[in-house]
Amino acid sequence: MDEQELMSRVQEGDEAAFARIVSLYKDRIVNFLYQLTGEYERAVDLSQETFMRVYFKADKYKPVGAFSSWVYTIAANLAKTDLKKRRRSIVVSLEDIQNDLQAGSFSEDAPDTGLARNLRQALDRLSPRYRLPVILKDVEGYSQEEIALIIKKPVGTVKARISRGRHMLKRYLEKAVSGSDGPALAKEFENGRV
Secondary structure (H helix, E strand, O other): OOHHHHHHHHHOOOHHHHHHHHHHHHHHHHHHHHHHHOOHHHHHHHHHHHHHHHHHOHHHOOOOOOHHHHHHHHHHHHHHHHHHHHHHHOOOOHHHHHHHHHOOOOOOOOOOOOHHHHHHHHHHHOOHHHHHHHHHHHHOOOOHHHHHHHHOOOHHHHHHHHHHHHHHHHHHHHHHHHOOOHHHHHHHHHHOOO
């Protein structure tokens, strides 16, 4: 049974068909969201929210494009909203920092020079506007046309963001390997000048 058929059964209230969709996409969506958020537990929570929306908004699904594009669009939108909320709500008390430093709880881990860690850090520093298309293309294997459908941008914009995101990743990884100044590079990433 193909995904379109499963979705039409979900629209009719078939919970077994929904369970089949979840089993087909659960791991891929969690992995995708982990790549976007960098936090496994957050990715699992967002994937659950994604599937809740798939179920409760099944009547809004129209079989125009690939079913996977619709699911990834829901997941990507949830991740973007979550990142915006978290960015606005990060508040740290200076007293807490001072108390932590006095208590000796601050420790600097030795830098891990592994490629995977460097790549994870580079992805985390990318703005979501570049991170999302790069992950969809290079990790998830979507075509540029499919990515354009998922993020609702023209194909030209998708191509530019993938290219720019890859360039930023390359620059970061080159600096990480050569041992250049990480904070200065992080500032370049924030300002979009890399």
